[in-house]
Amino acid sequence: MAQPRADAPSKIILAGSDLSRVVDRIAHQILEKTSGATGTVLLGIPTRGVPLAHRLAARIHAFEGVEVPVGSLDITLYRDDLRLQATRALGKTELPAGGIEGLRVILVDDVLFSGRSVRAALDALKDLGRPSSVQLAVLVDRGHRQLPIRADYVGKNIPTAHSESVKVALTEVDGADEVRLIGGLQ
């Protein structure tokens, strides 16, 4: 797929406190839809899904005093596009001490796009155990699905053109919080 050039024009969609508010909203939705997040595990998909999962857990704890276990699920070895680019370094896969067996797993990612990453995550999850159910939380849904996949929790829907891309920055990884839409502008 065409990537916008590095010097393409870009526009900030969310920054700083906006992004925090969006995370708060997802945390509230999770509490609502999961009856107080009991029996729930958050698994972030590296790279940016992992700090997002930790933020969600922290917010849930702040709101309701509930400790939601957090882990990470690397999907690299399950991707269907491995051979389309240079070899990727692996991210970490770390399940919480209580595992995932019989629990509700919420996969956390920054951007939902084609749905292929989520499919890879579902494949990876299946090799790790048998959760009672799997849900998906994303900071941004930019559309253009190629698979029958939808998110249970969406921070912000950003309609995009195919030629555009969405770049999420998080303080833990990138030094600042912002969501930027790149390319496609005049």
Place this chain on the structure above:
Amino acid sequence: MIKHLRSAADLDAATATLILDTAAEMAALSGREVKKLPALRGRTVVNLFYEDSTRTRISFEAAAKRLSADVINFSAKGSSVSKGESLKDTALTLQAMGADAVVIRHSASGAPHRLANWVEGSVVNAGDGTHEHPTQALLDAYTMRSRLGRLDGLKVAIVGDVLHSRVARSNVLLLTTLGAQVTVVGPPTLIPLEVGAALSDKTQVSYDLDAVLPESDVVMMLRVQTERMQDSYFPSAREYSRRYGLDVPRLKRLPEHAIVMHPGPMNRGMEIAPEVADSPRSTIVEQVANGVSVRMAVLYLLLGGK
């Protein structure tokens, strides 16, 4: 990423570290119930073994299979190889079979370099003559890092028949690349000429094991073949083992935290005393397990991408 792994010299510090980090992830994934990963589905890995080495072959085979690659074992026995087919003709056959990687074990130094001229896929050196055995060095480095937490600044003594050891060559190259301080120790007859200039100018040479031990974080004992004494490299097994064998009194000269390694197969009672081989400071069994993770990492990094 590099295309071939023919020598530890093919690896710079960043690439070597990436392999070790990837191996750590592979090791973590190996602990679970479903061991198979889909990363190399549809890829073909050929094990081309001209020398008997069941251990190394099985390790590569397990690594490739855990990554879902198709594995073809092409061993010298009972194949056209033993009927005198040349390496080049064998290479062309493997090429026609669509091998994405060829793991080669060969008694001739440099055979992997030759093979790389004749196949399009990646070539992985699984031990060539008295030259190198880079995946062994990687698993040794991995073992050191997981036991001692670092490689940079680590003091490693490699003891024994350095001259004929492919394990020693690869370890000197890799460990010095990763910042360790390596001393090769043995009788002068078994230390290759100009080893520092040839491999790494950071390499030290010593003929005195007792002097080196108190300074060492790692002591790696190399297999010494008793046949070497027929060729006058040393007078007798007894004298060798007295001067260069790792026994219990010598083990006590090591610092508390130091570990003992051996690439196997061991000559118990020759270069290493049985009590030392079986002591908790020995990593010999761990080294075998780490071998699969490291080889998974190598195969994934060579074949996982475009």
Place this chain on the structure above:
Amino acid sequence: MAYLLKGVSVLGAAPTDLLIKDGVISDKTDKDAVVIDAAGLVALPGLVDVHTHLREPGREDAETVETGSRAAALGGYTAVCAMANTSPVADTAGVVEQVWRLGREAGLVDVQPIGAVTVGLAGKQLAELGAMADSAATVRIFSDDGFCVADPKLMRRALEYVKAFDGVIAQHAEEPRLTEGAQMHEGEVSTRLGLTGWPAVAEEAIIARDVLLAEHVGSRLHVCHVSTAGSVEVLRQAKARGVRVTAEVTPHHLLLTDELAAGYDPVFKVNPPLRTSSDVMALRQALRDGVIDVVATDHAPHAVQDKECEWSYARPGMLGLETALPIVLSVFGEQWDLIADRMSIAPARIAGLDGHGGDLTKAGTPANLTLVDPSASWVVDPSGLASRSRNTPYAGMTLPGRIVATFLRGEATVLDGKAVK
């Protein structure tokens, strides 16, 4: 056929016309002579190689007397000495006469057979040296090349025995016990590559022993393919004492180093092995000084399968005849007197080949000569070589100096850079 070389420069001297007539350099005129425009070309006495492997009989798949002769002529040679390590070994009058006859039939260069020192090159028992000397081939150089005459007693006897017919023993200096399993020069590179080393001392020790033996019995010794700085020092001292020793160096030892083994391509495997750059420098100086007398090719053709394999399984040796002069030119520049001496005059003297290495400015000198275009350069293409084999280490290199024509006793063997037959 007579040839008039117009405007030729003999050994770099001012342009002149040179008439070749009745097989000699002529001071007469001949209006029917074929005129060759030789402006810008240098005439050298026909080159003489004291060390060539022609492989026939036995390995005609690698080279024959005919293909090797053609390669020699194209390289500017008018005489080559054919080494004895054929199959069967040239250790009897019958075999040396066969090789000699094949050379005559090919008619491109004088093929002078070298006889084996010991039966079957086995180093146990003297071959019938006198019978070979007395044969039609009139053998004067004897060598077990490929193997060293390692037994000191046998070497002494051989040196003594050939005095009766002014023979010379050409020694392949390699102490066999020090080179068991050896694959390349012993040093930094062999350590890195994990290949068994061939130590310099294995050559130097034999040369030291042999110059002492030759001195002791008052015989002539010739040392093949000197490859180390240490050997040069041993020879320098021996010559200073007046020992009757001569020595050769190959073009590849004057140019290439052991670093080339790094890719394990056996095209760089040779015996003695490529050495270090300090050895190369010492050999160049020794050739300039005359401590080393001649450049010899050690032309060693090998079939493809003997080189397209693992380094340790490959046979040692390199092609040399068609590239020798260009390599020497590239190393020493246009020092024509030096080149003529080391590649023609001195080798002809060592091999006892009257009629070769003669003075081209003198009427009556046999017309064995070659014309070189020093300003032309060419890229070595293995498939373009006349040798039946392809194992040149210079593939892809651009070399100076093109052989334009070669004459053997007044008959052209090469014209316009092509062999006439």
